[in-house]
């Protein structure tokens with residue numbers, strides 16, 4: 533299962549890069565009153581697909597992961613909302629990330645709306661920006677007490693164990 537944690541962790545970086553590009557491109561499109569460009573619509577689509585994939589992996593981890601609701605359950609005597617580790621990984625992080633996923637999906641959905649292209653760019657900009665702020669706030673960054681995780685991702689190396697980027 534730790535492979536899925538690594539996939540989830542790597543997708544976080546891909547998602548952040550795609551989302552920041554989507555924000556910059558939608559802002560430029562809005563400010564310059566551009567016609568919607570195929571490349572921007574494609575970028576928004578890839579951002580949404582990456583988010584939905586991260587969400588799917590997150591859901592699997594939430595229910596079947598090493599601290600999963602169905603796989604391990606709450607340890608004896610632990611009260612969910614009083615335990616900052618389980619409250620974060622079972623409630624706060626999933627809820628916030630699902631809200632961010634909805635915002636990104638709505639942002640990408642502007643492509644199909646019957647509105648002017650500059651307005652599509654403007655609305656997409658605000659949906660993507662809100663999503664980015666939620667995601668940045670709810671990623672378990674290093675240094676966060678109890679829930680914090682490393683930035684690193686470990687690639688298995690059959691010769692010498694693991695190559696780690698820290």
Ligand code: HEM
Nearest residue numbers: 541544586587590591593594597598599621626629630681
């Ligand atoms: C969509 C945006 C999301 C991002 C950017 C994100 C990011 C992360 C990161 C960086 C970690 C730490 C991974 C590590 O240990 O290196 C993590 C862990 C986790 N995430 Fe997410 N996540 C997202 C969505 C979700 C969703 C929607 C859920 C559940 C519904 C979820 C459930 C989890 C769980 C359960 C863990 C802990 C896994 C474990 O250590 O076994 N995540 N997430």
